[in-house]
Amino acid sequence: MPLYLLLVLVIGGISLIAVLLHRLGKSHKAVLNAQSASHAWTRHFPDDEVRGVIVAQDGHAALVETDQGPGLLWSFGADTVGRHLQGYHLTKAPDHLTVIFADFSAPRVTVHLNNDERTLWQQKLAPA
Amino acid sequence: MTDTLNFPDVTQLAVPFFITAILAELGWIVWKGKGGRYETRDAVTSLIMGAGSVASGILLGFLAWGFFMWLWALTPLDLGSSIGVIILCFVLDDLRYYWVHRFGHRVRWVWASHVNHHSSQHYNLTTALRQTWTGTFSLVMLVRAPLVLLGFHPAIILLVGGINLIYQFWIHTEAIDKMPRWFEAVMNTPSHHRVHHGRNARYLDVNYAGVFIIWDKMFGTFVPEQDHDRPDYGLVHNLGTFNPLRVAFHEWLGLIRDATQPGLTLPERLKYAFAPPGYSHDASRDTSAIIKARHLARHPSERDTPGFQ
Numbered sequence: 001m002p003l004y005l006l007l008v009l010v011i012g013g014i015s016l017i018a019v020l021l022h023r024l025g026k027s028h029k030a031v032l033n034a035q036s037a038s039h040a041w042t043r044h045f046p047d048d049e050v051r052g053v054i055v056a057q058d059g060h061a062a063l064v065e066t067d068q069g070p071g072l073l074w075s076f077g078a079d080t081v082g083r084h085l086q087g088y089h090l091t092k093a094p095d096h097l098t099v100i101f102a103d104f105s106a107p108r109v110t111v112h113l114n115n116d117e118r119t120l121w122q123q124k125l126a127p128a
Numbered sequence: 129m130t131d132t133l134n135f136p137d138v139t140q141l142a143v144p145f146f147i148t149a150i151l152a153e154l155g156w157i158v159w160k161g162k163g164g165r166y167e168t169r170d171a172v173t174s175l176i177m178g179a180g181s182v183a184s185g186i187l188l189g190f191l192a193w194g195f196f197m198w199l200w201a202l203t204p205l206d207l208g209s210s211i212g213v214i215i216l217c218f219v220l221d222d223l224r225y226y227w228v229h230r231f232g233h234r235v236r237w238v239w240a241s242h243v244n245h246h247s248s249q250h251y252n253l254t255t256a257l258r259q260t261w262t263g264t265f266s267l268v269m270l271v272r273a274p275l276v277l278l279g280f281h282p283a284i285i286l287l288v289g290g291i292n293l294i295y296q297f298w299i300h301t302e303a304i305d306k307m308p309r310w311f312e313a314v315m316n317t318p319s320h321h322r323v324h325h326g327r328n329a330r331y332l333d334v335n336y337a338g339v340f341i342i343w344d345k346m347f348g349t350f351v352p353e354q355d356h357d358r359p360d361y362g363l364v365h366n367l368g369t370f371n372p373l374r375v376a377f378h379e380w381l382g383l384i385r386d387a388t389q390p391g392l393t394l395p396e397r398l399k400y401a402f403a404p405p406g407y408s409h410d411a412s413r414d415t416s417a418i419i420k421a422r423h424l425a426r427h428p429s430e431r432d433t434p435g436f437q
Contacts, residue, residue, distance in 0.1 A: 001140045003186075010182070013147035014175045017254075020151070021168040024158060043360065046329075047422060074368070078167040079249040081368040105378040106368025 029075040031059035037080075041066070041073050044082040054124070061111040063124050070124065072099060074109045081106060090125050097121060133209055133283040138290035140182065146297060150253045156303050157252075163303035164252045169370045171254040176372045177244060178257030188264040195269060196282035205279030217280045218288040218339075224275065225292055225338035228268045230349070233333050233416075239405045240379040241266035247375055249362040251325055256300035261376045295339050296321070316341045319353045326359030327366075329423035330435030332416040351435040364406075364419065 021027065032040070034053045041050055041064045052065035060075040064082070073082040087102040097118075099109045113121055157163045207213045232242035241262045248255045260266075275285050299321040307317045316337040324335040334351040337344050344350035353359070367375060386400040386408075396409040406415035414422070424431050 001137070001143075006140055006143065006182070009143045009147065010179045013143070014172060014179065017147070017150060017154075017175065018168060018172045020154065021166055021171055024154075024166075026166050026171075027168040044366065046426070076249075076366070076368060077169050077370070078165065079170075079362075079366075081366050083368065101368075103368070104374060104381050105365075107374070109368065 026078075028078065029060055030078055030080055032062050032073070032075065032080070033059065034062075037062035037064065037073050040080040041071065041082055044073075044080070045071070045084075054120070056111055056121070057114055057117055058112050061109065063121065072109060072111075072125075074111070085125070090122075092122070097125060099125065133281045135283050135287040138287065139185075139293055142294050142297070145294075146178075146253070146257060149298065153253045153301060153303055164301060165250055166252055166254075167250060170248055170250050171252070173370045173372055173375060174248055174254035174258035177261070177375060178254075178259055180261045180372060180376065181257075181259035181263075184261045184264070191264055192269040192272075193282065193286075196272065196276050196285065199273055199276040200282055203277045203279060205277070206281070207279040209281060209284060213280070214284055214288065217275065217284050218291065220275060220278075220280075221272075221285060221288045222292055222337075222339045223343060224271055225289075226336050226343035226347070228271050229336040229338065230347075231268065231271075232266075233336065234404050235402055236379075236383055236405050236407065237401050238266045238268060240383050241268075243363070243379045243405075244375045246325060246363055247367050249366060251300060251302055251322060251359070251361045253297065253300055255325070255361075256297045258375075262380065265380075292338050300325075312341075314340060314342060320344075320350075322359045322361075323351055323353050325361050327362050327364055328357055328360050328435075329420045330354070330357055330430070330433075331359055332364075332419060332435075334435060354434060364414075364416075 032055050034055055037053045037055055038050045041048065041053075045066070045068070048066040048068050048071075050064060050066055054063040056062065062073045064071040064073050068084060070085045071082055072085055073080055083101055083103065083106055089100050091098045091100065096110050096112045099111065101107060101109075111121065153164065154166055157166065228238075229242075232238045241260045244260055245258050248258055272285055276282055296316070299316055299318045301318050302322065304318040306312060306319050307315070311317065312319065316335075316339055320335050320337065320341050323331045331351060334349050335341070335344050336349055341350065367378065369375065383401060387397045392400075392409060399407050399409070404415050404417075406413050406418070420436060424436055430436055
């Protein structure tokens with residue numbers, strides 16, 4: 001197959017599928033509540049015992065207290081990803097916090113917070 | 129001896145079929161409201177990984193080809209290019225695929241290349257295209273050497289390898305539950321391969337087959353899909369990035385970091401490269417064997433059930 005035709009097919013195909021998926025509403029992020037966040041954490045870390053969950057008001061992130069220490073769970077497309085809060089640092093902005101992990105496979109998470117929840121999250125996320 | 133045998137690159141020719149089939153699967157899911165899940169960024173990442181894999185093949189394919197042609201010049205055997213020889217090569221190459229794939233899950237050096245294929249939490253036809261960019265570096269091409277030395281022309285070997293990959297495309301779907309019983313008994317199917325993509329403890333390191341599931345049955349790695357334990361797709365530690373560069377290289381970087389950390393003995397460094405994924409010198413991580421053992425400790429009633437025998 002000529003290279004130009006292959007390029008047209010690949011670029012055109014990816015673009016078509018991306019636009020179609022977006023227009024079909026397949027770009028929505030997972031929305032968490034306390035129960036689904038707890039369930040999702042246990043899915044990622046089946047050995048952990050979840051002791052408490054604080055879900056951000058936008059539903060896209062949750063702080064999870066476990067017997068193995070605190071963790072952060074966040075929406076990852078329609079799914080979730082979690083990491084224990086070890087080896088990270090925090091940057092702050094007026095409407096969000098960014099958790100930067102020392103993890104090439106999960107480099108950073110931006111958590112959008114309103115004024116009411118911001119202080120609590122900053123305290124919980126402050127590295128020990 | 130045949131030197132100038134040429135076949136088209138069937139995986140490139142299949143690109144229009146891949147796109148059409150993905151659109152058909154998506155349409156089916158939207159129409160029926162079941163049969164799988166799609167998410168935009170996940171699907172786009174998978175498709176870019178597929179495009180990158182094709183590009184990697186175009187750019188680096190000459191290395192494998194040169195190696196095979198060097199072997200071809202050495203071997204006194206030439207089985208020709210009859211249909212029977214091509215079919216025989218297809219079957220033997222599928223056996224080769226089984227072992228390469230098994231190494232891909234049991235040897236971290238090879239897993240570093242293969243891991244990205246398992247990095248989606250979705251299981252649809254785009255997942256099939258989430259292919260490695262670094263296969264050349266894993267050196268699994270060496271496992272094809274016996275086929276060349278036995279007298280199969282390198283062009284035939286690449287042809288049947290391409291057909292093997294195309295076969296595996298359609299089994300990455302939840303839209304098909306089960307195929308007829310005779311087919312499930314012999315061939316790799318969506319059901320068998322869903323199991324392979326499961327991160328459930330039960331489903332770790334099983335169902336390595338490419339086309340014929342009989343290899344797993346022969347070598348004791350077959351686990352049938354369980355209705356009460358549906359596959360949960362993805363990695364034991366799922367990725368938190370859609371960035372294709374991070375998807376492609378994260379495990380290589382982890383391997384290098386692990387193997388070069390200070391204070392390790394040489395055997396420990398080698399184990400970080402060649403032991404099963406999850407190895408750590410301080411037992412701070414879990415291999416699939418440990419994950420299964422821990423699962424059984426939490427669920428002892430599942431002992432001696434499929435995947436825990």
